[in-house]
Amino acid sequence: MSERKYFGTDGVRGEVGGPVINAAFALRLGYAAGKVLARSYKDKARGAGRPQVVIGKDTRISGYMLESALEAGLSAAGVDVVLAGPVPTPAVAYLTRALRLVAGIVISASHNPYQDNGIKFFSAQGMKLPDELEAEIEAALDEELGCVSSEGLGRARRMNDAQGRYIEFCKSTFPNDLDLNGLSIVVDAAHGAAYNIAPHVFRELGADVHAIGVHPDGFNINKGVGALHPDQLAREVKARGAQLGIALDGDADRLQMVDGDGRIYNGDELLYAILRERMQRGTVEGVVGTLMTNFGFERALERLGVGFARANVGDRYVLEQMQARGWLYGGESSGHLLCLDCHTTGDGIIAALQVLTALRRNDATLADWVSDLRMYPQKMINVPLAPGLDWKTHPGLAAAREAVEAELGGRGRILIRASGTEPKLRVMVEAEDEALAVSSAERLAASLG
Numbered sequence: 360m361s362e363r364k365y366f367g368t369d370g371v372r373g374e375v376g377g378p379v380i381n382a383a384f385a386l387r388l389g390y391a392a393g394k395v396l397a398r399s400y401k402d403k404a405r406g407a408g409r410p411q412v413v414i415g416k417d418t419r420i421s422g423y424m425l426e427s428a429l430e431a432g433l434s435a436a437g438v439d440v441v442l443a444g445p446v447p448t449p450a451v452a453y454l455t456r457a458l459r460l461v462a463g464i465v466i467s468a469s470h471n472p473y474q475d476n477g478i479k480f481f482s483a484q485g486m487k488l489p490d491e492l493e494a495e496i497e498a499a500l501d502e503e504l505g506c507v508s509s510e511g512l513g514r515a516r517r518m519n520d521a522q523g524r525y526i527e528f529c530k531s532t533f534p535n536d537l538d539l540n541g542l543s544i545v546v547d548a549a550h551g552a553a554y555n556i557a558p559h560v561f562r563e564l565g566a567d568v569h570a571i572g573v574h575p576d577g578f579n580i581n582k583g584v585g586a587l588h589p590d591q592l593a594r595e596v597k598a599r600g601a602q603l604g605i606a607l608d609g610d611a612d613r614l615q616m617v618d619g620d621g622r623i624y625n626g627d628e629l630l631y632a633i634l635r636e637r638m639q640r641g642t643v644e645g646v647v648g649t650l651m652t653n654f655g656f657e658r659a660l661e662r663l664g665v666g667f668a669r670a671n672v673g674d675r676y677v678l679e680q681m682q683a684r685g686w687l688y689g690g691e692s693s694g695h696l697l698c699l700d701c702h703t704t705g706d707g708i709i710a711a712l713q714v715l716t717a718l719r720r721n722d723a724t725l726a727d728w729v730s731d732l733r734m735y736p737q738k739m740i741n742v743p744l745a746p747g748l749d750w751k752t753h754p755g756l757a758a759a760r761e762a763v764e765a766e767l768g769g770r771g772r773i774l775i776r777a778s779g780t781e782p783k784l785r786v787m788v789e790a791e792d793e794a795l796a797v798s799s800a801e802r803l804a805a806s807l808g
Contacts, residue, residue, distance in 0.1 A: 369675060383428075411460045414430065417609050421476045448469070448610040450521070456703070465480075470610075538564055541567075542719075544601060545592060548607055550574060550575040551611060615629075630646070634663075652691070659732045738799070767799065772789050
């Protein structure tokens with residue numbers, strides 16, 4: 360496939376007012392995507408009518424502008440539009456499937472600050488748009504902007520019950536024989552897309568919910584709250600004497616949790632909590648993590664007899680490996696957790712419900728439930744790279760790596776990768792002993808000096 364000009368690993372993303380996140384580009388993108396989707400719809404010979412897409416967004420001020428521009432472009436291409444308003448990214452994936460639409464579009468920059476925004480697509484199956492369709496949209500973006508006849512213009516309608524539909528879908532992933540009665544939870548929605556959804560989900564299942572991060576103003580998304588700043592949630596949980604805390608990010612596909620003592624649990628620990636419960640029901644063949652997944656998680660799966668594979672960082676790559684291997688579970692340390700037996704994409708609310716399923720079914724605290732998971736200490740050093748230096752063939756680094764691997768003796772791991780944004784090398788070591796991790800990372804970093 361040719362090199363992408365606009366689409367990255369997670370759609371189109373950038374600073375508002377930049378070369379791609381602006382009204383003019385969104386109009387062209389809507390028209391280009393509309394033409395491609397309309398052609399695909401027609402090719403499938405699905406009878407009369409026009410193709411339909413759903414557009415959801417988070418709470419950034421720029422969402423209004425991008426939504427209107429996309430709507431206009433899609434309409435000009437003859438595509439009907441369903442406007443869902445502020446809903447989580449995984450809600451758009453669900454609505455696309457539930458409404459039998461040709462695609463879903465999300466306007467969000469996830470965990471980024473309000474100055475950024477993005478546009479990404481879901482297929483009719485609620486998964487990432489096939490590469491061939493993305494390539495067609497890329498090509499169509501370079502064509503002249505046009506318009507179908509007046510008779511063929513797409514229509515737009517507001518979907519007033521989008522949030523309610525999604526609340527019910529989330530609740531459906533929690534077992535009917537369980538409830539959350541008597542459980543005190545603090546829910547942090549990061550002033551993002553789940554602000555009017557997440558608290559209702561847990562409250563309607565019986566929990567006593569105190570909500571924070573639920574007052575978006577267009578500018579405060581992810582600011583000092585949510586999954587990127589779980590310390591705020593930890594303080595709130597302890598201050599209120601709550602039993603648990605749930606933190607989402609701006610588009611609610613990322614999860615961090617906090618227990619009553621204020622201890623923060625990352626994605627590796629939460630995925631392990633889910634897997635332990637799933638193994639009570641049957642066999643878990645394998646799990647996909649990333650290059651950053653803690654080595655202790657990998658060793659724990661070995662003890663349980665569960666397969667493990669690492670993908671590149673990014674939930675797109677995790678999902679690709681899961682599909683290729685036929686596995687149902689995967690995730691990232693950052694809190695993107697995928698349970699394909701519940702949903703087609705990563706979902707912070709649904710992942711939290713799966714953790715709560717494990718705790719309620721076993722009458723356990725989160726600390727007790729993951730007590731046999733030993734997370735290895737990590738040490739990361741960013742090493743500046745001199746211009747023209749090929750670190751992959753550097754003899755000093757190669758020798759240091761061989762020596763460190765021998766010293767670790769299978770009780771840790773090394774990860775060395777170049778930064779994608781600056782001339783630096785990320786040198787990370789995990790080991791059973793923190794002092795060993797630190798000294799090993801320093802030794803590797805020094806070898807490049």
